[in-house]
Amino acid sequence: MNKHCHNPAETMELPQGKKRLVLVGNPNVGKSVFFNELTGRYVDVSNFPGTTVEIHKAPYGDYILMDIPGVYGVSSFNDEERVARDIILQADTVINIVDALHLERDLFLTQQLIDMGIAIVVALNMMDEAVQSGMTIDVAKLSKHLGVPVIPTVAVKKQGFQALRAAIAKASLGYGDPRIQPELERLMATGMGRGDALLILEGDEEVAFCHSQQAFPLREEIYLRRRQRVNEIIADVVQVKQAIKKWNKLLGQWAVRPVTGLPILFAILVAMYWFIGVFVAQTVVGLTEETIMLGIYSEFITALIFRFFSPEGFLGLLLAGEFGLLTMAPVYLFGLLLPLVVGFYLALSVLEDSGYLPRLATLVDRMLTSLGLNGRAIIPIILGFGCVTMATITTRLLGSKRERMIATALLGVTIPCSAQIGVIAGLIAPLGFSYLAIYVLTIFSIFVILGTVLNKILPGESTHLLIDLPSLRLPRVKNVLTKTYLKSLAFIKEAAPLFVLAAVAITVLAYTGALTGLQNLLAPLTEGWLRLPREATTAFVMGIMRRDFGAAGLYSLTLTPEQTLVGLVTITLFVPCIACIMVMVKERGWRDGTAIWGGSLVIAFLAGGLIARLLA
Amino acid sequence: MTTLDKVRRGEKVEICRIADERVRAQAIRFGICEGSVVTCGEKLPAGPVVIYAGWQELAIGRSIACNITVKKAS
Numbered sequence: 001m002n003k004h005c006h007n008p009a010e011t012m013e014l015p016q017g018k019k020r021l022v023l024v025g026n027p028n029v030g031k032s033v034f035f036n037e038l039t040g041r042y043v044d045v046s047n048f049p050g051t052t053v054e055i056h057k058a059p060y061g062d063y064i065l066m067d068i069p070g071v072y073g074v075s076s077f078n079d080e081e082r083v084a085r086d087i088i089l090q091a092d093t094v095i096n097i098v099d100a101l102h103l104e105r106d107l108f109l110t111q112q113l114i115d116m117g118i119a120i121v122v123a124l125n126m127m128d129e130a131v132q133s134g135m136t137i138d139v140a141k142l143s144k145h146l147g148v149p150v151i152p153t154v155a156v157k158k159q160g161f162q163a164l165r166a167a168i169a170k171a172s173l174g175y176g177d178p179r180i181q182p183e184l185e186r187l188m189a190t191g192m193g194r195g196d197a198l199l200i201l202e203g204d205e206e207v208a209f210c211h212s213q214q215a216f217p218l219r220e221e222i223y224l225r226r227r228q229r230v231n232e233i234i235a236d237v238v239q240v241k242q243a244i245k246k247w248n249k250l251l252g253q254w255a256v257r258p259v260t261g262l263p264i265l266f267a268i269l270v271a272m273y274w275f276i277g278v279f280v281a282q283t284v285v286g287l288t289e290e291t292i293m294l295g296i297y298s299e300f301i302t303a304l305i306f307r308f309f310s311p312e313g314f315l316g317l318l319l320a321g322e323f324g325l326l327t328m329a330p331v332y333l334f335g336l337l338l339p340l341v342v343g344f345y346l347a348l349s350v351l352e353d354s355g356y357l358p359r360l361a362t363l364v365d366r367m368l369t370s371l372g373l374n375g376r377a378i379i380p381i382i383l384g385f386g387c388v389t390m391a392t393i394t395t396r397l398l399g400s401k402r403e404r405m406i407a408t409a410l411l412g413v414t415i416p417c418s419a420q421i422g423v424i425a426g427l428i429a430p431l432g433f434s435y436l437a438i439y440v441l442t443i444f445s446i447f448v449i450l451g452t453v454l455n456k457i458l459p460g461e462s463t464h465l466l467i468d469l470p471s472l473r474l475p476r477v478k479n480v481l482t483k484t485y486l487k488s489l490a491f492i493k494e495a496a497p498l499f500v501l502a503a504v505a506i507t508v509l510a511y512t513g514a515l516t517g518l519q520n521l522l523a524p525l526t527e528g529w530l531r532l533p534r535e536a537t538t539a540f541v542m543g544i545m546r547r548d549f550g551a552a553g554l555y556s557l558t559l560t561p562e563q564t565l566v567g568l569v570t571i572t573l574f575v576p577c578i579a580c581i582m583v584m585v586k587e588r589g590w591r592d593g594t595a596i597w598g599g600s601l602v603i604a605f606l607a608g609g610l611i612a613r614l615l616a
Numbered sequence: 617m618t619t620l621d622k623v624r625r626g627e628k629v630e631i632c633r634i635a636d637e638r639v640r641a642q643a644i645r646f647g648i649c650e651g652s653v654v655t656c657g658e659k660l661p662a663g664p665v666v667i668y669a670g671w672q673e674l675a676i677g678r679s680i681a682c683n684i685t686v687k688k689a690s
Contacts, residue, residue, distance in 0.1 A: 227647070
């Protein structure tokens with residue numbers, strides 16, 4: 001681009017002489033299967049400059065192959081589209097993955113890429129499903145209409161890859177819309193590429209600004225003509241003998257109809273709870289944390305460190321004390337957190353790849369609209385029960401700033417993470433059903449009140465649900481595993497430094513006696529307002545380091561059932577762990593991040609004190 | 617003439633007007649424009665409307681559906 005701004009895709013590192021080959025397609029067309037199949041093992045995942053959108057890159061012959069977020073069209077409706085747009089504008093060649101079952105939707109993007117003047121080759125994927133659904137597609141005719149190579153593929157069965165690899169060299173420009181040719185040429189005469197020129201005609205203000213041009217008001221006209229052309233092509237190349245209803249179509253209908261959809265959702269939640277809450281959190285963590293990390297690793301490292309340092313000295317405590325850098329930090333990170341995160345990403349990848357999540361978003365849309373969110377916000381909320389930190393990162397997928405703010409606040413304040421749920425369940429179970437009911441009701445009410453209030457006071461407008469519902473399908477094992485591996489790795493890389501920091505901070509607090517000082521300082525709050533023993537302060541401070549530490553801190557105190565409940569409500573609503581606070585600040589910025597933090601403190605103590613008075 | 621949120625499940629309608637410009641652009645990409653004939657596949661109580669258009673299945677939030685004018689398809 002030119003003087004006013006530059007395309008960040010230009011500055012992305014590219015080895016000498018390599019060209020850019022970009023995988024472009026609508027969401028859920030199997031792009032990542034193509035990426036994995038074409039590139040094999042070595043993958044580099046990075047954030048696109050200046051955004052939180054992930055780009056996958058890997059060498060492929062003379063090219064660097066890039067996988068970008070799935071988009072329905074090239075423009076600047078949201079962050080992901082902007083990233084896709086910038087990378088597509090810089091692409092040398094594009095592999096456009098098209099879902100044979102959804103040609104009406106997917107060929108719109110294909111035709112837009114052609115109008116942009118980019119050399120493309122089309123992979124017509126899921127051909128087997130199209131055939132099974134009673135559809136015949138004349139591939140040769142489709143290729144002739146578009147003017148680009150079209151290769152039928154069944155990516156999950158590895159069919160068509162050889163032909164696709166061979167066709168990359170034959171990628172061509174295709175037949176663009178002739179009606180806009182004069183305007184395009186006029187713009188291109190000022191020195192810009194055809195892609196930039198098209199986007200300016202389609203009213204993309206950002207691209208227009210970069211070229212000091214005015215955006216044209218032609219989007220709708222061009223879109224409608226493109227839509228018409230795509231429909232004509234489809235009418236000519238697709239024949240449907242008899243539409244066959246398959247299992248997934250029926251199951252897809254059931255998933256959004258409340259009568260059947262809610263039981264399906266319940267079954268999925270039970271299965272997830274069993275897998276993550278029981279199998280991973282107890283069986284696997286029992287092995288990794290108790291047996292391996294505490295039993296073998298910790299014993300060894302403590303003995304080693306204490307041979308050189310006194311167990312009472314600062315350095316000894318810092319390295320191998322209760323919150324030591326070489327004891328607590330790695331035990332927590334690899335013994336407890338890693339298995340939980342891997343478990344969660346496995347479950348999430350299965351849900352993602354099955355195409356269920358958009359249906360879930362539809363099912364719960366109504367409940368979330370009164371909280372200023374739309375159905376899509378259910379994804380971070382579900383994730384929050386696993387790890388609030390991880391969930392806060394996924395609020396990126398929400399459509400507006402206010403929705404991201406509301407979701408982050410709800411997560412940070414009201415959603416207990418899996419580590420915490422375990423301890424809470426252990427403390428509350430002996431008290432009986434009525435205490436459990438009061439606890440759940442309190443937290444749920446605060447969830448609803450907080451969402452409703454934020455929806456009222458935050459400026460702006462939330463986006464509404466308008467989503468494509470992909471067909472349900474069985475996830476592929478390899479794809480799920482790759483996804484889980486990459487996401488877990490990224491999470492650990494992000495979280496590890498924070499835990500090291502937390503370990504240092506809490507050791508310093510304990511060593512300097514600041515903890516006892518804090519207990520006395522906060523006595524009016526703990527003893528006076530919450531009617532808890534003053535030692536409860538330790539539980540709160542610990543709760544900042546690790547949410548479950550906070551709840552676990554209550555174990556060591558002698559409390560009445562009422563006090564236990566007050567303590568648990570306060571600890572749940574109390575600030576999320578330090579890793580989460582830092583992610584909140586990173587994602588929402590200083591002002592909003594600390595506002596949520598402060599808000600959670602006020603809400604936690606207010607609710608705790610009120611419960612203490614109501615129960616008395 | 618009525619709006620999409622008032623259509624009954626199973627009914628076939630023709631889209632007459634989509635009020636919001638962005639929704640209109642997004643709908644064209646999904647394969648639906650003014651003049652398209654769609655079937656109402658599902659209606660959640662006070663929630664989204666699910667429509668079928670060809671092989672395409674879309675969920676449309678209630679407040680968007682209220683602003684889409686439709687008429688009975690012949």
